Amino acid sequence: MNQKAIPVRNRAMTPQRLLVLALLLLALAAPFGIYPIFLMKGLCFALFAAAFNLLLGYVGLLSFGHAMFFGFASYVTAHAAKEWGFSPELAILAGVATAAALGLVTGWLAIRRSGIYFAMVTLAFSQMMFFVAIQAPFTHGEDGIQGVPRGHLLGFIDLNDSLAMYYFVLAVFVASLLFIHRIVTSPFGQVLKAIRDNEPRAISLGYEVERYKLLAFVLSAALAGLAGSMKSVVFQLASLADVHWHASGEVVLMTLLGGVGTVFGPTVGAFLVVAIQNYLSETGSWVTIIQGVIFILCVLMFRRGMAGMLGPMMKKRGIDV
Amino acid sequence: MTLLFGIPIQALFGQLLLGLINGAFYAMLSLGLALIFGLLNIINFTHGAQYMMGAFVAWLVLGHAGLGYWAALLLAPLLVGALGILIERTMLSRLYKLDHLYGLLLTFGLALVIEGGFRQLYGISGAPYAVPEELQGGWNLGFMYLPIYRGWVVLASLFLCLGTWLLIEKTKLGSYLRAATENPQLVQAFGVNVPVLVTLTYGFGVALAAIAGVLAAPIYSVNPLMGSNIIIVVFAVVVIGGMGSILGAIVTGFMLGLLEGLTKVFYPEAASTVIFVVMAIVLMIKPQGLFGKGS
Numbered sequence: 277m278n279q280k281a282i283p284v285r286n287r288a289m290t291p292q293r294l295l296v297l298a299l300l301l302l303a304l305a306a307p308f309g310i311y312p313i314f315l316m317k318g319l320c321f322a323l324f325a326a327a328f329n330l331l332l333g334y335v336g337l338l339s340f341g342h343a344m345f346f347g348f349a350s351y352v353t354a355h356a357a358k359e360w361g362f363s364p365e366l367a368i369l370a371g372v373a374t375a376a377a378l379g380l381v382t383g384w385l386a387i388r389r390s391g392i393y394f395a396m397v398t399l400a401f402s403q404m405m406f407f408v409a410i411q412a413p414f415t416h417g418e419d420g421i422q423g424v425p426r427g428h429l430l431g432f433i434d435l436n437d438s439l440a441m442y443y444f445v446l447a448v449f450v451a452s453l454l455f456i457h458r459i460v461t462s463p464f465g466q467v468l469k470a471i472r473d474n475e476p477r478a479i480s481l482g483y484e485v486e487r488y489k490l491l492a493f494v495l496s497a498a499l500a501g502l503a504g505s506m507k508s509v510v511f512q513l514a515s516l517a518d519v520h521w522h523a524s525g526e527v528v529l530m531t532l533l534g535g536v537g538t539v540f541g542p543t544v545g546a547f548l549v550v551a552i553q554n555y556l557s558e559t560g561s562w563v564t565i566i567q568g569v570i571f572i573l574c575v576l577m578f579r580r581g582m583a584g585m586l587g588p589m590m591k592k593r594g595i596d597v
Numbered sequence: 598m599t600l601l602f603g604i605p606i607q608a609l610f611g612q613l614l615l616g617l618i619n620g621a622f623y624a625m626l627s628l629g630l631a632l633i634f635g636l637l638n639i640i641n642f643t644h645g646a647q648y649m650m651g652a653f654v655a656w657l658v659l660g661h662a663g664l665g666y667w668a669a670l671l672l673a674p675l676l677v678g679a680l681g682i683l684i685e686r687t688m689l690s691r692l693y694k695l696d697h698l699y700g701l702l703l704t705f706g707l708a709l710v711i712e713g714g715f716r717q718l719y720g721i722s723g724a725p726y727a728v729p730e731e732l733q734g735g736w737n738l739g740f741m742y743l744p745i746y747r748g749w750v751v752l753a754s755l756f757l758c759l760g761t762w763l764l765i766e767k768t769k770l771g772s773y774l775r776a777a778t779e780n781p782q783l784v785q786a787f788g789v790n791v792p793v794l795v796t797l798t799y800g801f802g803v804a805l806a807a808i809a810g811v812l813a814a815p816i817y818s819v820n821p822l823m824g825s826n827i828i829i830v831v832f833a834v835v836v837i838g839g840m841g842s843i844l845g846a847i848v849t850g851f852m853l854g855l856l857e858g859l860t861k862v863f864y865p866e867a868a869s870t871v872i873f874v875v876m877a878i879v880l881m882i883k884p885q886g887l888f889g890k891g892s
Contacts (some may be wrong), residue, residue, distance in 0.1 A: 320709060338698050338701070385877050386622075387879065388884035389836070392701055396832040396833075397876070399829055400829060400830075400832055400833040400873050401693055401873065403829045403830070403833075403873065404873035408870065410869075411869075457765075488676060521825070525705060525709070528702065528705075545699070560716070561713040561717040562713070563713075564712065564713030565710050565713035565717065567706075568707065568708070568713060569706070571709065572706040573704065575702050
């Protein structure tokens with residue numbers, strides 16, 4: 277009798293799991309050695325990049341307008357916390373819900389086109405939201421929403437303490453990454469990859485490709501919104517810079533530099549780009565120039581990013597990036 | 598004062614003229630984008646930066662060499678076009694076999710480098726560029742005052758657009774270009790040097806952007822950010838028109854400029870977003886664009 281072997285869940289410590297464990301321990305200890313604000317900024321952008329990568333890496337859709345979700349969620353969270361007195365968790369939820377709704381509308385329109393057109397359409401919508409942010413009174417134009425209160429998480433954890441704030445951001449980040457990992461390994465994620473690799477074939481197999489794409493778009497928008505909301509709580513500020521097309525470009529750069537379609541790549545890319553911003557923040561336009569140069573080098577030489585370069589080396593040691 | 602729809606007629610025509618001018622720039626830039634996309638399958642994100650460089654060439658040759666507007670109108674497309682050819686030969690040509698998105702990413706990176714470089718050198722406040730002597734002043738048309746320079750920009754851009762259209766539709770070279778857009782392998786097999794054609798097309802599209810930059814210099818001030826401000830709107834114009842037709846790009850550009858001008862009169866709050874709203878509507882009704890072919 278030909279009985280199929282039931283896969284047994286392997287509980288042994290593979291090198292892969294050791295690496296994840298080591299990274300987690302490192303992240304827990306990091307605020308004692310490194311400036312927590314820098315770490316939190318890195319984590320927020322790493323989440324932003326992971327959300328973007330969900331769309332580019334697993335559905336093959338390049339959105340050039342993800343700043344609208346990031347930036348608008350950050351505005352709504354800041355406004356809710358400051359003007360309506362929402363608690364941080366509710367303010368963040370409001371931001372995520374806004375980003376998801378915005379993702380539903382723009383995604384519904386944008387998925388009618390693919391490839392280059394999809395990129396241009398998302399960029400155009402994001403520019404439209406940038407103009408809306410300039411004109412809408414609640415965003416306070418050039419000043420942005422300043423002095424956003426961090427408040428008390430669930431009523432008893434004081435987020436004004438930078439360690440508490442850091443561990444909250446870390447917890448949200450890890451939970452979101454697990455969520456994304458769950459999405460891409462689920463049957464739903466398998467269909468997304470099938471659409472990425474061969475859309476006509478996926479259609480012929482009877483999948484309603486549009487609905488899959490739209491759901492992936494909304495999930496990616498909501499997660500990008502979560503990153504933006506967290507950032508406005510951390511920095512107590514929501515500003516035009518977060519809705520500007522530069523922010524959309526930066527998240528593309530982080531993902532490309534780290535490695536498109538890899539699990540850890542976008543996080544690595546995000547920390548590298550944030551580090552470059554921090555070290556060169558005094559030099560004016562050099563940040564932009566260097567980002568542009570990295571873009572060019574990545575496209576011409578390292579199309580698979582850092583993870584793509586280090587991946588084969590680590591694979592030999594049993595680690596799958 | 599004469600009123601039309603409750604609006605002073607002077608103001609109405611003034612805004613329409615501004616819209617027409619904006620439309621002229623949308624048309625020239627989307628025409629170049631469509632040309633480049635047709636043959637290279639690349640969306641040239643650097644287009645805005647190349648338009649900005651055109652304006653800067655005009656400003657720099659005036660300041661350093663004393664060369665005026667008319668010399669700049671000739672020099673800018675040559676210099677910026679040559680730089681474009683260099684970019685195509687050294688970088689873009691490596692990407693033709695890859696996913697088209699890489700071309701977008703590479704040209705985006707180039708745009709960042711160029712814009713950042715000019716910002717570093719010249720700041721962001723911008724520099725004024727005087728209207729050339731021959732084109733100063735204006736005509737009173739009775740119902741409105743027409744500055745001569747603005748009339749000249751509309752005429753010059755119409756001339757450029759129609760010239761390009763004739764070049765592509767009516768000449769031998771244009772027929773090669775159209776054939777290579779359809780099927781490059783076959784055209785190559787007939788002995789046409791397609792790679793050279795591709796390089797020249799990119800150079801030509803970029804040169805068009807540079808001319809637009811020189812024309813724009815006296816109207817908007819010369820500013821490193823002028824390119825990225827306009828290029829995203831031009832992308833929306835391209836999505837609305839669809840990149841299948843040259844004439845479509847021209848007509849859509851002018852129409853949307855006029856629409857923007859009208860919006861400024863009747864509902865100024867929406868003037869900066871109206872083109873994106875039109876894009877959303879077009880995506881709902883005819884996703885491939887007004888003049889687009891297939892999907």
